[in-house]
Amino acid sequence: MSCHDAAPSPGDVIAAGTPAIALVGNPNSGKSTLFNALTGARQTVMNAPGTTVELQTGSWRRGAQRIAVVDLPGTYSLVPRSPDEQVAVDYVHGASALGRPDLAVVVLDGAALARSLYLLAQVRETGTPTVAAVTMLDVATARGVRPDLEALADAAQVPVVALDPRSGTGLEALGGAVERMLADCRCEADAPHPRDDDDRFAWTQRVHAAAVPAPPAVPVRSVSDRIDRLLLHPLLGVPVFLAVMWAVFQLTTAVASPLVGAVGGFFDGPLATWLRGALPGPAWVSGLVVDGVLSGVGTVLSFVPLLALVFVAIGLLEDSGYLARAAFVADRALRTIGLDGRAMVPLVIGFGCNVPAMGATRTMPDARRRLLTGLLVPLTSCPARLTVYVLVAGTFFPRAAGTVVFGLYVLSGLLVVLGGLALRTTAFRDLRRTRPLVLALPAYHVPRLRSLLLSTWTRVAAFVRGAGGIIAGTLVVVWLLSAIPVTGGHAVGDVPVHESAYGRLADGIAPVLAPAGLDDWHVASALTTGFVAKEVVVGALAQSYSLDAADASAASPSGALGDRLRDTLGESSGGHATAAALAFLVFVLAYTPCLATVAEQRRVFGARWAVGAVGVQLAVAWLLAVAVFQVGRVLT
Template sequence: MTAPQPVQPLPMPPLNDTAACAATVERLRRNREPRALVVGNPNVGKTTLVNAVAGTNLKVGNWSGVTVEKREARLKRGEQTLHLIDLPGAYSLSPHTPEELISRTALLDEAADALLNVLDAGNLERNLYLTLQLLDFQIPLALVLNLVDEAEQKGVVVNTAVLSAELGVPVVATVGSKSQGTNAVLPTLLDQAQIGRRVEYSAAIEYAAGVLVAHMNKLSTLPPQAHRYLALSLLESDPSLRGRLAATGHAALLEAADTERDRLEAQGIDPLIDIAEARYARASAIAQLAIPDAESRLTLTEKLDRLALHPLLGIPIFLALVLLVFRLTFSVASPFVDLIAGPLQEVASGWAVGLLGSVPLLKDIVVGAIIPGVGTVLSFLPTLLVLYLAMSFLEDSGYMARAAFLADRLMRGLGLDGRAFIPLILGFGCNVPAVYATRTLERRSDRVLVSMILPFMSCSARLPVYVIFSAALFPHAGAWVVWSMYMLGMVVAFVFAWALRRTSLPPEGSGVLLELPPYRFPAWAVMWKHAFRRTASFAKRARTTVLATVAVVWVLLAIPMSSGYTFNQVPPAQSLFGRVSEAISPVFAPLGFGDWQATGALIPGFVAKEVVVGTLGQIYLQEQAAQVTSLGLIQGVQQAASATWEAVKTSVAALPTVVALPSLSADTTAVQKSPLATALSQAFTPASALSYLVFVLLYTPCVATIGAIQAEHGRRVAWVTVAYELGIAWVAAFMVYQVARLLLP
């Protein structure tokens, strides 16, 4: 036996021997399977391409950012195995998103054997910026020109041979989603990828980059193939790269980079701008060579805009679309308006009589004022909801921006500031915020002028008046009547603006830069959200302003002005409200509606225009309200459900009438109407109804609008507005009545 010999440790290279480490890395690299990185802009179809080439099933999406981390596919070609590493989309290697940082880090750390750069053929110039950065890496590169089918649809045909020659790397054209050309990707990548022609920067930049590359050549800790890229990024002062180099002990390199930057800046050179501009210029030059005769086929948006913004057709198309909106509104919503104003109000009144029968005064207020007054106003919620849905469709589809563009042109033609279209279009919703919107106009004269014509723009509060009269007297041409009111309001506003401009306010119109977004099909959820919010705002006014006003009118209708009557026991004509209205009514006799009921409804309309229908409901339905009998819960529910089903059927059946031709004659058919519409059809003729609508459109706006004008421009302007609008309304209504009674039966 011999004593055991002590075990001698094997000689190990010292840990700080960088040369030995580099040798080990190189040995491992030689022995490992080759790796290729798939790089490209977001949403160019990288993952689809990888799936098509490798037969994998990585997740694909039709939007940017589907790949948020690198993913790997292993594939074989004969005896050769290749790892394709799918990187997140990156517009550049100057990272400012996590995805770009992941891609840049992989390029620096993965020691790739080759790069596969996927480009969108339809957006070549933009995609080439990244390609030119990749060429700063000394790594063999192959290009895949993907989505060539979509590019050709846009009229873009890329000459791949020219592209390949300019970049010095092979190019394969593919449609990844259809596996077209994908068979050539792998052979090209494995056999033909090469280090291409890099961008030549200005002499000063090239010199500074050379200094830094020389510095890096003395280091073994930075990948040699990335030296040029790193040098340029340091000159660009890439903060993430500087942070990484500082953390890995490259302070001397950073100092050298700072020295070079200072030297360049002392020469008046901003390295980041210079480097980026050189790349963009090169990308542009290559794109022009590779796409010599782009025929710039029109996109759908451009085709539609040729019609929508046509100098002659633009305005008629706009008017036709507005008419279509009103026709849709009528066809779909009218049955529901009649449902609420008729059967549902009857059921609510029946229940109120049953519940409040023991409190007569309260019952009278609810059945005689609130239900016919507020209920009538609320019955127009379906109309407004459909209208707002249609308007949201026009806004979200991108069409309203075109309408604004057309209006802008018209504004300037009238000598108005181009921006005046914003408050005027807002005025279709509500005049009050529209008056405040005149603040966006620079000159006071413009602000005053636009505020003075704004009330002629028909706000949504006036719509219920148009709708109930149209249903009563023009059931087959209701949409045309409403459309005419909106058009008349605009015409009067523009004529008035034109006249003012030529009398006291000289034109100094200015252009306005408008955003014209591409057309798109709006999301239903968003449309519904906008429409619901606006309709809810209208409903809120019904339970505040309208409720308070109808309560006051009810009190005035209950105060007797003749002996022999007591409070709330007086015929409407003998009430304080009736007497005052009658005293004023001769003023309106030449307009065709000289009775106290029609006149009386206009008075509370000063508070809010929708109150006109509420008051008409109170006046004309008061007699019916007195005859309402109690209704049981079950009976009421059955009655309401049955009427609702009928309304749904009528609404669906009426859809085809959206494109029907109008008839302006008075209704002679037995179309079912709401009680108020029936009452109005007996009280008005078609001519007097049109006159009434014109007066409602043009007469003094609500007190809130007057208050807004006073707050913005002073009391004098507010009173002048009240006065001239009353005058214009009277004259216009008179003219319409005189003409209409000759033309209409």
């Protein structure tokens, strides 16, 4: 039975009448690991109503009973200092659109019990039935501060269970305690509750003194302490951090790229060929199915191995305890743009691929900084843009192509910094005063494979469900526009690009690019297609000139495609082809990276922020390209 009338959450995540429990705890207390252990693969990722704060909800099956579990953002108290903590506070107090939990499981860090007890005191004050789950007992034992759980239960007057969510030890005991509390339906605790800070601190000290023996006279130096002497060393910590970030970057490029290519090649190659031969009827039918629907599905699924590898890497860093250390190492540099050290991981991943970088922002517990990071990620230059850089730089700057490409990556980093400073002084003024990062460092652990795979599966599945439909649907629309003739003499699905609706769209866009020296439908067509994916810009240029794949090779900028592009920019720029080429490169760098990034940005942060970000990116790209061309035409 349910102690409260449960209100269904958005999307009926929590069905009416289903008991709901909230997992409440400090950051790095093991709360999310417990959530994974309870719910398995029965999880849903969503944003709390009206916010960009990410929540995980899941189903915990206890025999025939189904219990809804909500993993709340980590917090040190029920006095909110951020939107994330506000979401946790509202749900525990029953002031959220999610309803009110029937029971709160407060996760206590056994190695730092005093810090956790203050939160327990506040949760008890709400009148919500409460069970305390004590984790990190192995760490507490190693430090000589293992609490007496029976004494803790007597002093705190709540059921207490020992728990190791990484191994599953104690889950059955927790299930029994939860079932008993739900069956008793004790919506108001029997014990008197402290009501102000003085009472809470006194209660915390009394309970802690009853449960925890006196600490050893000589503090025990744990394994984590000894490792931290290296990883947090002012001189050695930075090279280690850079090496770890380099390894993550390599994972998104050298390791994941062949897998992405293999998946995409299967859909574009054998499967596409088979479907073309198997589908009956006119050519436009196979074109729609193969070049529209199948291409969309293939594009979505090609991201799966990349996302899986990146999320596994993040999970390893997070579960091992190193991610918190990395945040401290990078904190000072990122505070200048209103962020903290935890933003370094998604920004580094962004240079490998913007899509998993959006998902990687979840490692940041503060919603405002998570959003700011998500708005800056598209400014990081992913490898998909590199094919365009190589073609254009090799065509127009053959003796300095490497320098030009390097300069674009430097410009990308500069745009991240300038973009952060601009946002911090406008839409994110609340982040102008950024204090040094204060974070409790978790003990080092060996990550558990099952928990790691469950977390990865949940994140990848959320991308496929949330972004997949948008990507596939848009690609179908692009195919339809390129298949519909606007002049006579052509059949649907068999029409030159310039004679299609897509070509006419490019004609309409081209004049907007005139101040940047790019007033040509070939260029406009390629840039429009590049909004879907930067990988296809070179191919779109070749297609607009009716060249075959060999001529489109970015590895041969001096070939037919390079010659055509040189002539096009020379004409569109009034004889200033070099300046127009630089403007083209800057525009490719600065405008929206790909449709998949937009779809993931929408899933994580909402449609309003995603659409607004696209508008700003296009405006910034246009302004930069115009400035580069106008200055370049004077100097050349």
